[in-house]
Amino acid sequence: LAAYIEARVAKPPKSLLLLLDFYNLNDEGERALDVAERVVALRPRSADARVALGEQLYQMNRIDDALAQWATLPKLVRPVHRGHAKHAEVLSEHGRTTDAVAALKIALKLEPEEPRYLRLRAMLAEEQRRPALALELWGQVRTLASGREHELLRDEARTRIVELLVGGSIPQRRSQLEAAEREAQAVLDAGTPLADAIEAGRLL
Numbered sequence: 572l573a574a575y576i577e578a579r580v581a582k583p584p585k586s587l588l589l590l591l592d593f594y595n596l597n598d599e600g601e602r603a604l605d606v607a608e609r610v611v612a613l614r615p616r617s618a619d620a621r622v623a624l625g626e627q628l629y630q631m632n633r634i635d636d637a638l639a640q641w642a643t644l645p646k647l648v649r650p651v652h653r654g655h656a657k658h659a660e661v662l663s664e665h666g667r668t669t670d671a672v673a674a675l676k677i678a679l680k681l682e683p684e685e686p687r688y689l690r691l692r693a694m695l696a697e698e699q700r701r702p703a704l705a706l707e708l709w710g711q712v713r714t715l716a717s718g719r720e721h722e723l724l725r726d727e728a729r730t731r732i733v734e735l736l737v738g739g740s741i742p743q744r745r746s747q748l749e750a751a752e753r754e755a756q757a758v759l760d761a762g763t764p765l766a767d768a769i770e771a772g773r774l775l
Contacts, residue, residue: 587613588623600631611640618647618654622661629665638670645677652681656688663691668698686716686724693731706735 587610594603607624614620625640641661648654659675662668672695678688693708713728715721 588619591623591627595627595630600627603627604631616647618644618657621647625661638667645674650681652678652685652688655681656685656691659688659691663695663698668695671695672699684715686712686721686728689715690724690727693728697731702735706732709735 587606591603591606591610594600594606604624604627607620607627610620611617611624621640621643625637627637628634628640629637641658644658644661645651645654648657655674655678659671659678662671662674672692675688675692675695679685679692682688689708689712693705693712696702696705696708709728709731713725713732716725716728
């Protein structure tokens with residue numbers, strides 16, 4: 572059956588990726604690897620193909636080979652900062668926190684006010700047990716995620732800030748909590764700009 576399916580979908584990359592999943596579900600890692608390599612051969616500039624091949628190699632415990640595939644992402648994704656961010660995201664999904672931070676720092680150097688990159692950086696800081704840094708980064712996310720398209724991101728940042736201030740292990744947590752409450756109350760009392768006052772009310 573697998574051979575029949577493979578013959579039918581020998582070329583379209585999307586179909587081949589489905590076949591890759593089929594082989595993995597049936598514990599045929601070598602066949603899945605062959606398919607992933609064929610997808611890359613057909614679409615060598617495809618970031619998705621490289622991610623898939625790296626994932627297959629990683630599952631087969633060929634870690635260095637997987638990392639080498641993912642390291643090509645900054646050259647394949649444009650603009651360049653998105654490539655480094657994608658690289659960081661993939662690394663973070665596989666527990667490569669230190670490597671992910673290094674890749675993300677490059678993305679942030681190129682695009683320092685991108686709230687989605689700062690979100691990932693904040694999450695990685697929490698994984699590294701650096702709550703003070705995480706709090707600072709979530710604060711930046713909340714400030715920069717000001718557009719309507721960032722509403723969910725702003726809500727997440729606000730939630731994480733509250734959780735870190737209320738139950739986190741940051742130095743001088745109580746004083747920082749009180750300072751944040753005073754600042755938010757002052758903005759709320761001022762009432763302008765309206766968007767800032769609403770956000771301050773939500774934080775309180």
